[in-house]
Amino acid sequence: FAVYTVLLSVLAKAGGVKAVENAFQEMKKEWRPNAFTYNAVISACRKAESVGKAEEWVQKMKEDRVKPDIGTYNSLIGVYGKQRMVEKAEMIRKEMVSRGVHADARTYYTLLNMYGEMELWDEVGVLWEEMEKKGVRAEACIFSSLIGAFGKAQKADMAEKWWEKMERAGVEPNLKTFCSLLNAYGRSNLVERAESVWQAMKAKKFFFDALSYGIMMDMYFRNGRHDQVLSWHREMGRNGVRPNDITRSTLIMSSAASGDLVSTQKLFQGMLRSWQGVDVTTWNSMAALYCKHKRVEEVLNLFGEMKQRGVKPDAVTYSTVVDVCGKVGRFEEAERLFQEMLDRDLKPDSQLLSKVVSNYGRHNQPEKAREWFQRLTGAGVVPNVNCFTALMSSLLKTEQYSEARDVFGDMREQGLQVD
């Protein structure tokens, strides 16, 4: 029975709610599921970012008369936390209180993680105090999470402060904690500090993984030090660490930014020939490179080839192919591909909107730009400043001053910060 529960969580990590659900059904034939079993399934829904499914499973759990435990509440908070549904997450916390279930360390970790990702630092402070008051001890993992959040927000100073806090608390940092600090420096372009963290890690005899190298490569890439990207990639290989999807995509990006099109193509072809192949993000990076050069045929060929190889195009892929068609004025094709995107249940976003609008503007079709703006916002896309700006410049191209002013007014009405 316990083996089944472990199996569920392993399947969840391997990446499929479907597989988890199937295994659950199999198991149900022989055993009666308990809270642990349901918790594992709910957690799988969190990984798949499926709130609806998670809620369904909570319902099933109730129908099955299995009482939710602290793990269930924590998992559910995790489900909402990942989607940044603060109110829902807090609601669960209140429900816990009313049922006499006490928040534990993981409850706080999950909530802190959510607030950190959302950059709601005040809430982080409040929760932290509450946690300390309750005598819940922070572990390395929560410091990784918060230092990572500060890093993403390019607040290296805050990341440092929390690192010191961790040291004062006597918590021993692990590889993930070091990596979050490394990345904090990387994101703030503090290359030398990142390098010295790396040295400190080396002194501690950590075994670096591809993720660690990936952080360094990404930092050098963003700082335009493409030679360093290459040499760290080589260093990784020398140390017997296999490149993964992310280091591959960083390598492609770096080559795209530094070399000519042909050498990037060669690099990409070489990756395709290897047994690992490349993932959708790397395909997307390559497609974006062609798109930038307005090489429609290449983008479309790439698009076809990736499908042939069984890599599922995502919303970014479609955004790029629709964009490149629009760039060169092939709007019927763009329209067809856009429809295909919807048929595949992929959600258009504000970036796609701004691209489509500016492409119509570029080709002096402001009416079409406006039409698409309405169509997409009607479909639930929330336009940002870029979208409004694209629409305004489309209108201004044909000297529609008052219309552009109206758009400007609409933008301010939406409460958007004018930049």
Added chain:
RNA sequence: AUUCAGAGUGAG
């Protein structure tokens, strides 16, 4: 036994 932490791709 189950529930929490670290890196990559597209727009004006």
